[in-house]
């Protein structure tokens with residue numbers, strides 16, 4: 001492990017996509033930057049593991065066509081992508097065991113589909129009234145941030161089945177329950193993604209493609225391009241601001257810098273000591289930004305046998321079943337079969353309370369009901385419970401509790417605190433909660449820092 005420098009212009013805390021993007025932008029502006037990462041790897045909530053020759057993305061995995069900053073990284077760092085497998089019948093299964101087939105082009109004949117479609121259109125129309133350049137200027141901020149999605153749906157949606165469909169959408173996209181989610185945050189997020197379909201659908205939308213070598217590949221390449229400037233196994237414990245510099249403390253030594261950019265997820269940031277203490281609005285915002293609860297389970301088979309039966313591998317399970325959504329996560333060439341299962345919100349809590357053997361049985365049971373007995377004989381079973389991850393404490397992203405946008409965001413969301421600046425996907429407007437948003441947030445923070453450095457000392461940046 002190389003020694004930490006004693007002095008640099010900017011310290012970046014965290015080497016996820018946001019931290020790496022911040023550092024790359026700063027390097028390009030000629031700034032002397034050091035990245036301090038707590039974990040023993042870069043990538044943060046993106047972690048690709050090769051298991052028996054097959055890439056498994058334990059965290060984020062998909063990239064869609066409007067996620068242009070992530071796609072630009074894929075091109076820049078030579079990381080090929082391939083389209084998600086979307087051929088054949090998907091299956092939705094309800095708690096009573098009823099199943100309905102559907103495809104990406106043809107809706108299911110299950111209950112509440114038309115009402116749900118109208119509901120999506122209505123959410124899109126409301127989201128379109130939020131100006132992403134200044135979301136807090138939204139004239140309905142108080143009305144929407146005072147309600148949960150649950151209470152809004154209670155008042156506006158009659159169809160019980162459409163409500164259950166929206167509950168599954170909320171779990172799938174925000175990894176929480178409708179009762180946890182502010183109506184304003186939902187609409188802000190929809191606006192930043194370009195619509196509900198954009199968040200929910202596969203080809204042409206957020207789940208369009210995957211990385212051949214896993215979603216961590218661009219992060220690994222970005223870190224390599226920064227050379228010795230990235231230091232892993234270096235948790236930051238304290239950030240102390242003086243009149244003319246900041247001291248960043250770690251167990252491996254302290255680094256003094258002109259500015260610091262903190263990119264850790266809100267829960268992780270709350271464990272760092274700040275001196276002087278952060279302003280109340282920032283502390284309240286961090287405390288109100290609750291990480292989602294999600295686990296991903298991968299199962300590997302000799303081949304994607306479900307394809308022979310005309311099944312796409314995509315499955316949606318309503319209500320309290322142990323998994324919510326299943327996708328075919330096989331490698332591009334289909335040389336092996338991989339299913340990935342997501343469990344979130346209330347189901348996550350039930351799932352996590354089981355012992356590992358019971359969890360495996362619960363997952364195999366659901367898969368067996370849709371894909372047959374072969375699905376119950378995987379060659380490999382691996383799960384990742386994100387709330388247990390020491391440095392993320394959950395995922396996909398933080399969900400501000402109702403009222404947080406209204407009460408604390410004006411100064412607490414991402415306003416710099418003296419020499420300390422903020423990035424991370426939670427600070428993005430476009431694709432908030434996604435890798436693309438993380439990169440955009442790093443680019444925004446780097447621009448903020450270079451402007452501040454240039455204002456202090458015109459020769460400090462190129």
Ligand SMILES: Cc1cc2nc3c(=O)[nH]c(=O)nc-3n(C[C@H](O)[C@H](O)[C@H](O)COP(=O)(O)OP(=O)(O)OC[C@H]3O[C@@H](n4cnc5c(N)ncnc54)[C@H](O)[C@@H]3O)c2cc1C
Nearest residue numbers: 014016017018038044045060061062236391395425433435
């Ligand atoms: C299960 C799951 C599925 C997802 N699916 C997708 C998807 O398909 N597509 C998509 O675009 N996004 C997806 N996401 C979301 C995506 O992973 C995140 O939006 C993105 O990775 C966040 O990047 P970030 O840099 O903002 O934060 P992080 O990745 O959390 O990076 C922050 C870094 O800070 C480090 N850190 C924390 N505390 C300290 C400290 N004290 N000192 C130093 N370092 C510290 C952490 O170790 C971490 O490396 C998913 C996430 C999860 C969990």
